[in-house]
Amino acid sequence: MASGSVDITYRGVFQKILAGNIVKTLVKASRHSGKIGGTISRYSDSPERNGIPAKQFAVIAESQDELHVEMAKYEPDNIRLIAALDDTLAKGHESWAWYGIRPIHLGLREGGALLVVSEHERAKLLEFIPRLPFEWRLAILPGEKSFSGLWVYHDDGTEFRVLGAIARLIPEVVGLEELEKEVGKGPKAEQHLDWLRQGYREVQVGTVPAGVGAPNTYEPVKLPEWTEMAEAIIVPAAPRGGRQEAFKKFTTRSERPVIDFDVCTQCKQCFVECPDSVFELTPEGYYNPEYEACCGCGICAEVCPVDDCIVMVDELAFADNRDLYEEWKADRAAYRQFFQGLLERERVTARSSRRKVSA
Amino acid sequence: MAMTEVSRRFAQHEELITGTEAVAQALRLADVDVMAGYPIRPYDSVMSSVAKMIANGQMDADFIVAESEHSQFEIVKHASATGARVFVGSSGVGWMYAMEAIVVTAALRLPVVALVGNRALDDPGAFGVEHNDALMVRDSGWLLYWVAEGQEALDATLLAYRVAEDARVSLPCALSMDGAFLTHSQHLVLVPEKDLVEAFLPPYDLKKRRFHPDNPISIAPQYNEDWVMETRKQSDAAMRRARGVIAEAYAELKRLTGRGDPDPFVETYRVEDADYVLIGMGTVAMPIKVAVDQLREEGKRVGFLRIKWFRPFPDEELRRLLHGRKGVGVVDRDYSYGSTRHGGAVYNEVRSALYDLEDRPPVIGFIAGLGGREVSVDDVFQIEAKLEQAAAGDLGAESAHWIGVRGPVE
Numbered sequence: 001m002a003s004g005s006v007d008i009t010y011r012g013v014f015q016k017i018l019a020g021n022i023v024k025t026l027v028k029a030s031r032h033s034g035k036i037g038g039t040i041s042r043y044s045d046s047p048e049r050n051g052i053p054a055k056q057f058a059v060i061a062e063s064q065d066e067l068h069v070e071m072a073k074y075e076p077d078n079i080r081l082i083a084a085l086d087d088t089l090a091k092g093h094e095s096w097a098w099y100g101i102r103p104i105h106l107g108l109r110e111g112g113a114l115l116v117v118s119e120h121e122r123a124k125l126l127e128f129i130p131r132l133p134f135e136w137r138l139a140i141l142p143g144e145k146s147f148s149g150l151w152v153y154h155d156d157g158t159e160f161r162v163l164g165a166i167a168r169l170i171p172e173v174v175g176l177e178e179l180e181k182e183v184g185k186g187p188k189a190e191q192h193l194d195w196l197r198q199g200y201r202e203v204q205v206g207t208v209p210a211g212v213g214a215p216n217t218y219e220p221v222k223l224p225e226w227t228e229m230a231e232a233i234i235v236p237a238a239p240r241g242g243r244q245e246a247f248k249k250f251t252t253r254s255e256r257p258v259i260d261f262d263v264c265t266q267c268k269q270c271f272v273e274c275p276d277s278v279f280e281l282t283p284e285g286y287y288n289p290e291y292e293a294c295c296g297c298g299i300c301a302e303v304c305p306v307d308d309c310i311v312m313v314d315e316l317a318f319a320d321n322r323d324l325y326e327e328w329k330a331d332r333a334a335y336r337q338f339f340q341g342l343l344e345r346e347r348v349t350a351r352s353s354r355r356k357v358s359a
Numbered sequence: 360m361a362m363t364e365v366s367r368r369f370a371q372h373e374e375l376i377t378g379t380e381a382v383a384q385a386l387r388l389a390d391v392d393v394m395a396g397y398p399i400r401p402y403d404s405v406m407s408s409v410a411k412m413i414a415n416g417q418m419d420a421d422f423i424v425a426e427s428e429h430s431q432f433e434i435v436k437h438a439s440a441t442g443a444r445v446f447v448g449s450s451g452v453g454w455m456y457a458m459e460a461i462v463v464t465a466a467l468r469l470p471v472v473a474l475v476g477n478r479a480l481d482d483p484g485a486f487g488v489e490h491n492d493a494l495m496v497r498d499s500g501w502l503l504y505w506v507a508e509g510q511e512a513l514d515a516t517l518l519a520y521r522v523a524e525d526a527r528v529s530l531p532c533a534l535s536m537d538g539a540f541l542t543h544s545q546h547l548v549l550v551p552e553k554d555l556v557e558a559f560l561p562p563y564d565l566k567k568r569r570f571h572p573d574n575p576i577s578i579a580p581q582y583n584e585d586w587v588m589e590t591r592k593q594s595d596a597a598m599r600r601a602r603g604v605i606a607e608a609y610a611e612l613k614r615l616t617g618r619g620d621p622d623p624f625v626e627t628y629r630v631e632d633a634d635y636v637l638i639g640m641g642t643v644a645m646p647i648k649v650a651v652d653q654l655r656e657e658g659k660r661v662g663f664l665r666i667k668w669f670r671p672f673p674d675e676e677l678r679r680l681l682h683g684r685k686g687v688g689v690v691d692r693d694y695s696y697g698s699t700r701h702g703g704a705v706y707n708e709v710r711s712a713l714y715d716l717e718d719r720p721p722v723i724g725f726i727a728g729l730g731g732r733e734v735s736v737d738d739v740f741q742i743e744a745k746l747e748q749a750a751a752g753d754l755g756a757e758s759a760h761w762i763g764v765r766g767p768v769e
């Protein structure tokens with residue numbers, strides 16, 4: 001028996017209902033062992049914006065005081081487990097201006113668990129997840145990320161598989177038996193119980209020793225004192241012709257557009273339709289995305305009239321936001337190889353066939 | 360609020376719901392006739408909860424989405440005059456935009472029940488909790504209640520209808536709920552069945568004041584100076600009578616639900632033998648109660664008093680509970696620039712209420728949690744330490760202390 005909080009980190013709007021169902025079921029399940037609890041929907045994420053990282057929490061407690069301490073917060077502190085419902089969140093998340101990109105496991109304590117729904121291997125995820133000064137647990141629930149919209153919900157099993165995985169990782173906070181009792185009460189109980197147990201069985205757990213992982217470059221932001229802030233509610237705007245430095249948008253995306261400049265006809269559609277004005281006109285007349293500003297909405301790939309010209313590629317195929325147009329210009333043959341490689345090896349969605357190719 | 364003992368006569372079942380969903384449940388149980396809405400965070404989550412219940416056939420009410428906050432309050436004012444039980448609400452500057460309709464509702468003595476999802480006033484475009492929005496009507500004849508937990512959100516909504524609609528009162532009632540901590544967090548709430556509410560809440564009946572073709576009356580004519588002061592006195596008398604009606608209704612609600620505080624107007628937490636008492640409204644109760652427990656373990660005699668009803672203000676209770684204490688610290692989640700001692704609205708009311716006491720305690724003001732800033736248990740330790748110092752004369756008592764602001768505070 002123990003208390004603690006569970007942090008569900010997810011893609012705003014697309015996974016809102018999924019995250020909400022998970023935290024609610026966790027608290028209700030914990031009632032079967034006499035615990036009390038509540039949920040927190042991180043207030044500053046509301047109203048949610050498409051894809052922008054958001055959080056909901058289940059707070060599970062054994063006493064009113066334990067509950068009250070955490071429920072008076074936006075983000076509880078006693079995090080036992082963080083679940084990332086989209087593995088590209090492993091690259092970190094920037095939810096608002098001024099705070100920079102935060103590591104996915106921010107707030108995790110020694111021995112705590114990070115659960116990621118992913119089709120990738122542990123080594124791949126650790127290319128992106130920063131190292132910590134203590135040992136922690138990385139768990140992978142094999143599977144595709146589940147995306148629904150705001151008004152629809154895919155009952156595709158992810159909800160229950162994640163719950164099962166959580167029970168495996170922190171049984172002292174909420175166990176499989178309590179979850180079975182709770183899920184067994186609901187509609188489609190048999191199918192949901194199957195998924196729950198499947199998640200419990202299939203989750204792959206390993207420890208990550210101190211110091212293993214990507215370099216940790218995160219620095220908590222230092223906010224100014226009231227005497228240092230500009231008076232009368234003024235903040236700098238983006239410079240003319242420039243971009244807002246205080247909020248880049250790229251941790252919003254699960255996929256990024258990659259362009260085959262060899263077949264691009266310079267028709268300008270992508271430039272016109274991109275809602276975030278991501279494309280810069282090159283001296284040669286091409287439209288080159290500034291990846292730091294791209295939220296990965298995929299509209300450019302949808303409107304591009306040329307088959308397989310703009311393809312959306314799994315974000316985890318890239319380590320950084322490097323300028324691909326410059327690479328194409330420098331060495332077209334090498335770029336051709338790179339682009340073909342993406343089509344063959346990576347998870348790609350393309351306008352031409354609406355196909356989805358998995359490696 | 361204790362939520363354990365349940366009245367044997369009435370079934371209640373537990374749900375995990377947000378404070379606004381708890382209000383929506385109460386609206387269903389109270390069989391509200393007309394609801395007007397205009398979306399603004401954080402109040403608006405009650406709109407979607409009610410809309411869902413109507414769509415699911417669980418509730419039968421006219422839900423009117425207005426084109427502005429002002430119209431929204433006008434709609435329910437008129438509906439209320441015709442004898443409909445109504446619900447409305449807003450937050451922050453939305454509440455301010457409706458202000459003209461809000462003040463006339465009180466003047467016309469129409470028992471509208473409103474939810475204020477407390478939100479900082481613009482600018483900046485913030486949506487964290489501050490109590491200045493609801494406090495703007497503190498002089499206008501609205502009954503004002505501050506909720507602290509999900510269960511209380513449901514119970515207080517039922518209470519509000521009974522008190523507001525009582526013929527001895529007939530005043531509108533606004534329920535304040537802190538943005539985020541109540542509106543966007545789910546709490547465990549016992550939801551009663553309809554039979555409990557039917558036993559508690561009589562039908563709304565305006566009798567001779569009902570605006571109806573069978574009862575020809577004209578509402579809100581123009582008055583000259585020969586008439587106005589008497590209507591003001593009528594409202595004053597109604598607000599004075601509200602105290603007794605609240606006490607009566609609260610005792611009944613407690614009896615039926617099997618839960619509630621000993622006192623209808625304030626919640627007291629380990630106050631009995633306390634040397635120092637902290638005062639606050641809303642969800643700040645959570646960290647303060649935890650801090651009180653921890654300070655008690657260190658042998659400090661500290662207690663907490665939560666003001667539930669701000670209008671009518673609990674003068675008598677404060678005098679009875681606070682006389683002779685070594686110090687009283689008022690935590691305001693609001694500001695009143697340039698006021699006495701630069702304190703908040705609650706501080707100044709409390710200090711004024713205690714003035715007549717022979718053995719009045721020093722009252723120290725604290726401004727905390729503005730714009731939704733978290734008030735942590737450590738913040739409360741800091742408040743308690745400053746209270747002790749100030750009460751002993753070791754720290755300036757002339758000016759309210761800001762807690763949790765970045766930068767110089769004294």
Ligand code: SF4
Pocket residue numbers: 256257273274275276277278279289293294295296297298299300301
């Ligand atoms: S995916 Fe394309 S359209 Fe969407 S933001 Fe990025 S560049 Fe613009």
Ligand code: SF4
Pocket residue numbers: 259263264265266267268269270271287303304305306309310
């Ligand atoms: S829409 Fe496609 S073809 Fe047209 S300019 Fe953009 S990348 Fe080139």
